Amino acid sequence: MEEERLVFLSTSSHGDGVRHQIEKVLEQRSKSFNAILRQVPSIGDAVKLLTDGVGDVVAMSPENWLEHQADHLKIIGLLTRREPTWVLVSDDKPEYLIKNANIVCHHPLIKRQMLRLRQDFNLLDKEHVGLNEFDADSREEIEFLENLRGEGKIDGYVAKRSQYNLLTTKTRRHTLGLHKGSPERSHFVPPPLNGFTLLVGRTGFPKNKIEHIIDSPAEFAYRIESALVSNVPDDLVDFTGIHVEQRSIGTILREAKGNNDDWTMTAVIDPEKKVRDKGVRIEMRIETISVDGKVTASAEQIGPPDKHRVAMVNLLQEWSSMLTTLTSDHNATKRRIRNMPDAFHDERPAMMRIHSDESE
Structure with missing residues (x-):
């Protein structure tokens, strides 16, 4: 009996990386997997066809699913999760660009991360360079930006890695990454839920029909990141980076040793110099940055997968507590604390402003 052919639905490439990834996966599995990919005008059309039983699976981004x-x-x-970090397209790394470099960057979080790196950057919005006429994350948008850079009108621009891949002519790009092995470099915790390709079907669709192309670690990371995002207040989401990753214990130990990270070494190795609970670890990071890029409230947790719920709670509590402390005014106190300077006891405004309309 001939194996049933599955019909996958996807739109054309929109700079989110979904179409390219599903197309590549199905092509690689073409000899062992009876499936066909059909292009539809929009995700709305794909969902309608799926609902009507014309297709079996729709490949979409987390934004599409929401x-x-x-x-x-x-x-x-x-x-499998694609690299979630964004890139800076420029002639040099951000640390070495000219003073007051003009950089197009429209994402609120990455803007603040760039200011954290260098306060002199002149960060431009889309409307400053006439990008509003193009669809977000499209090939036309990034080709326009590249032309501006080639003409010397801007010194660089920030884009999703998947959008960068749409460029007809590849040029130098620099990862705005976590830089775990280089603590001396400024890190960029990416916006949440970047790099995921979701496979959506009708309720009741048997998962085992596509189990050989799906990735359990990606599914686990997506579930945790989604839960973390849902616990971030709406007015903070745009300024908050979240990243969840499953990593081998060996990789974590090598990085910790190279970075002289005693906290991680102590958390992973017991007093007898043996690894606590061998296997993979779930690494969670969250950070929120002030409007001027000068203050960051961040937290990190590393633990075994079966204790991820406890790690999530601890992560959110630590981040929330730090955020509250940094955004609260410091009231004057009459009680003198030994060895603290007199200025410590004076009234002072909050160290961190998250929104630009807050009072100075």
Whole structure:
């Protein structure tokens, strides 16, 4: 009996990396997996065809899912996560660009991360360079930006890695990454839920039909990041980076040793110099940055997968407590604390401003 052919639905490339990834996966599996990919005009059309039974699986981004999720649909699984970090397209690393470099950067979080790196950057919004006429993350948008850079009108621009891959002619790009092995470099915790490709089907669709193309670590990371995002206040989401990753204990130990990270070494190795609970670890990071890029409230947790719920709670509590402390005014105190300077006891404004309309 001939194996049933599965119909996957996807839109054309929109700079989110979904179309390219699903196309590549199905092509690589073409000899062992009876499936066909059909292009539709929009995700809305794909969802309608899926609902009507014309297709079996829709490949979409987390943003698409938030817009189109419904009771009769479910996430069957995820493809392997793509690199979630963004890139700076410029002639040199951000640390070495000219003073007051003009850089187009529209994402609120990455703007603040760039200011944290260098206060002299002149960060431009889309409207400053006439980008509003183009679809977000499109090929036309990034080709326009590259032309501006080639003409010397800007010194660089920040884009999703998947959008950068749409460029007809590749040029130098620099990862705005976590730089775990280089603590001396400024780090960039990416906006949450970047790099995921969701495979959505009708409720009841058997997962085992596509289990050989889905990735369990990606699914686990997506679930945790989604839960963390849901616990971040709406007015902070745009300025908060979140990243969850499953990593081998060996990689974590090598990085900790290279960075002289005693805290991580102590958390992973017991007093007898043996690794506590061998296996993989779930690494969670969260950070929120002030409007001027000068103050960061961040937290990190590393632990075994079976204790991820406890790690999530601890992460959010630590981050929330730090955020509250940094954004609260320091009241004057009459009680003198030994060895503290007199200025410590004076009234002072909050160290951190998150929104630009807050009083100075």
